[in-house]
Amino acid sequence: LEEQRHVADRFVALDWGTTNRRAWLVADGAVLRETRDGEGVASVDPGGFPSAAARAAAALGAEGVPMLCAGMAGSNRGWADAGYVPAPATLADLAAAAIRPAEGVAILPGVSMVDGARGDVMRGEEVQLLGAAAAGLVPDDALLCQPGTHAKWARVSGGAILDFRTAMTGELFALLRAHALIGHTMREGQAEAGTAFEEGVDASADGDLVVQLFGVRPASLLGLRPEADAASYVSGLLIGADCRARVRPGDAVWLVAEPGLGDLYAAALARLRAEARIVSSRDAFLAGITRLRELMA
Amino acid sequence: LEEQRHVADRFVALDWGTTNRRAWLVADGAVLRETRDGEGVASVDPGGFPSAAARAAAALGAEGVPMLCAGMAGSNRGWADAGYVPAPATLADLAAAAIRPAEGVAILPGVSMVDGARGDVMRGEEVQLLGAAAAGLVPDDALLCQPGTHAKWARVSGGAILDFRTAMTGELFALLRAHALIGHTMREGQAEAGTAFEEGVDASADGDLVVQLFGVRPASLLGLRPEADAASYVSGLLIGADCRARVRPGDAVWLVAEPGLGDLYAAALARLRAEARIVSSRDAFLAGITRLRELMA
Numbered sequence: 001l002e003e004q005r006h007v008a009d010r011f012v013a014l015d016w017g018t019t020n021r022r023a024w025l026v027a028d029g030a031v032l033r034e035t036r037d038g039e040g041v042a043s044v045d046p047g048g049f050p051s052a053a054a055r056a057a058a059a060l061g062a063e064g065v066p067m068l069c070a071g072m073a074g075s076n077r078g079w080a081d082a083g084y085v086p087a088p089a090t091l092a093d094l095a096a097a098a099i100r101p102a103e104g105v106a107i108l109p110g111v112s113m114v115d116g117a118r119g120d121v122m123r124g125e126e127v128q129l130l131g132a133a134a135a136g137l138v139p140d141d142a143l144l145c146q147p148g149t150h151a152k153w154a155r156v157s158g159g160a161i162l163d164f165r166t167a168m169t170g171e172l173f174a175l176l177r178a179h180a181l182i183g184h185t186m187r188e189g190q191a192e193a194g195t196a197f198e199e200g201v202d203a204s205a206d207g208d209l210v211v212q213l214f215g216v217r218p219a220s221l222l223g224l225r226p227e228a229d230a231a232s233y234v235s236g237l238l239i240g241a242d243c244r245a246r247v248r249p250g251d252a253v254w255l256v257a258e259p260g261l262g263d264l265y266a267a268a269l270a271r272l273r274a275e276a277r278i279v280s281s282r283d284a285f286l287a288g289i290t291r292l293r294e295l296m297a
Numbered sequence: 298l299e300e301q302r303h304v305a306d307r308f309v310a311l312d313w314g315t316t317n318r319r320a321w322l323v324a325d326g327a328v329l330r331e332t333r334d335g336e337g338v339a340s341v342d343p344g345g346f347p348s349a350a351a352r353a354a355a356a357l358g359a360e361g362v363p364m365l366c367a368g369m370a371g372s373n374r375g376w377a378d379a380g381y382v383p384a385p386a387t388l389a390d391l392a393a394a395a396i397r398p399a400e401g402v403a404i405l406p407g408v409s410m411v412d413g414a415r416g417d418v419m420r421g422e423e424v425q426l427l428g429a430a431a432a433g434l435v436p437d438d439a440l441l442c443q444p445g446t447h448a449k450w451a452r453v454s455g456g457a458i459l460d461f462r463t464a465m466t467g468e469l470f471a472l473l474r475a476h477a478l479i480g481h482t483m484r485e486g487q488a489e490a491g492t493a494f495e496e497g498v499d500a501s502a503d504g505d506l507v508v509q510l511f512g513v514r515p516a517s518l519l520g521l522r523p524e525a526d527a528a529s530y531v532s533g534l535l536i537g538a539d540c541r542a543r544v545r546p547g548d549a550v551w552l553v554a555e556p557g558l559g560d561l562y563a564a565a566l567a568r569l570r571a572e573a574r575i576v577s578s579r580d581a582f583l584a585g586i587t588r589l590r591e592l593m594a
């Protein structure tokens with residue numbers, strides 16, 4: 001009987017992003033195996049999702065095991081559109097709105113919010129945010145931030161995402177580096193925490209991003225800043241602007257991040273005299289998806 | 298004798314930009330002919346400038362006539378590096394720093410400024426700005442703005458550029474439209490003055506550009522704004538942020554622009570209850586370059 005119960009509690013957790021995916025075989029809340037590959041939603045043809053999912057299960061030695069998907073698999077460019085649940089949203093709300101596009105497969109919705117004329121959405125991050133709260137990795141009422149291409153900032157309280165904002169900070173940095181006139185200067189170095197990064201964070205105080213960004217090349221032409229420091233300075237400008245809009249000195253921010261990715265945000269927050277603590281995004285996701293599996297049993 | 302004097306006062310004025318150039322044959326302050334072509338500095342090989350200049354003169358029927366060049370011809374990627382004169386800068390300062398890379402050819406320097414850690418440069422716009430002042434097209438003390446890929450804002454007083462800032466407003470709009478995730482949404486319509494543009498100007502009040510820009514796609518996903526309005530909204534956000542950083546209600550701004558190009562800035566300034574007046578950039582350039590020619594005689 002005990003063995004049968006174990007079999008019933010096994011599931012594949014799939015965090016299926018646009019360009020990558022991670023999968024875990026979970027049994028009774030413990031990870032048995034995990035894999036990561038580049039078969040993101042963008043690389044899967046319409047109609048190709050059942051076989052793409054089966055390949056993820058096979059890589060875990062878990063053919064036929066029930067699967068719970070979060071992330072872009074539930075978008076209108078994914079396996080099936082799971083829509084959004086409006087904030088405030090709890091894990092129970094997500095579980096109740098999951099869709100089942102195939103036998104043994106469930107896909108979670110994202111979370112949306114509307115505040116006057118401003119709308120925002122997330123898809124995948126909600127499992128980490130609510131998982132961090134459910135596992136007690138963050139306090140009952142906390143400001144969480146997930147740095148990245150699209151940084152998510154969320155107020156999580158009483159097990160619900162109350163409010164959130166997405167900042168295109170990482171995407172903007174990448175766009176400027178690849179395509180802007182200042183990109184040539186930015187490509188002379190890597191963005192890293194240090195004096196130039198902190199100068200960028202300080203410069204973001206005047207709220208004049210369009211001027212500060214243009215100034216990167218003149219600063220190099222006029223000998224005010226070495227070209228090698230330009231990427232760090234721009235990173236400080238953008239992350240500084242992002243953090244300043246949401247944080248006051250003394251605030252605590254819980255950074256839900258992979259190791260390394262949160263370092264620049266932690267440096268900016270320190271410069272703004274806010275308190276940053278890093279929470280493992282993997283631990284947070286696994287806590288969330290396991291709780292969702294229980295809620296859907 | 299009168300005829301000889303006329304011959305001596307003829308010159309070719311060349312506004313030589315990165316991708317385009319305009320040339321005028323000027324005699325005693327009057328334009329005899331003008332041309333415009335796509336032979337910008339970026340299309341000229343090193344060593345190719347004398348013949349490229351000769352082609353501009355030939356198009357005006359002005360072979361061998363003295364030539365005065367402004368703009369990127371004087372950059373380190375142009376004919377010869379004419380450097381920068383530091384602000385505050387007058388037409389006399391520009392005239393005194395012109396270089397002469399060939400017989401009968403003079404190239405004007407740009408203008409630089411350093412304010413603490415912030416540096417800025419212009420090259421070509423200074424002729425328009427100071428020309429507008431010299432010709433009385435703007436008051437003796439005025440805030441001037443040249444909209445464009447890199448919008449220039451300058452305080453011109455007593456015939457000198459006292460201070461200026463460059464905003465990469467136009468470049469950022471083009472980058473986002475061509476390369477950002479929101480670019481797909483932005484390409485559904487053209488940026489134009491109207492309700493969506495004004496909503497963007499209003500939204501720029503919260504100073505949270507990285508969040509407002511990300512919100513363009515969710516607003517479309519959630520049915521808050523038609524996709525066709527996205528370009529106008531983003532234009533309003535960016536131009537609104539640019540204007541707000543420099544203008545208070547009741548301020549007067551003199552837009553030095555080609556017809557049409559200043560309209561969006563005029564709309565944003567009106568929304569911010571500032572007063573916008575448009576000055577012809579062609580008239581301003583011709584007034585400036587003619588005065589420079591006199592100063593260099």
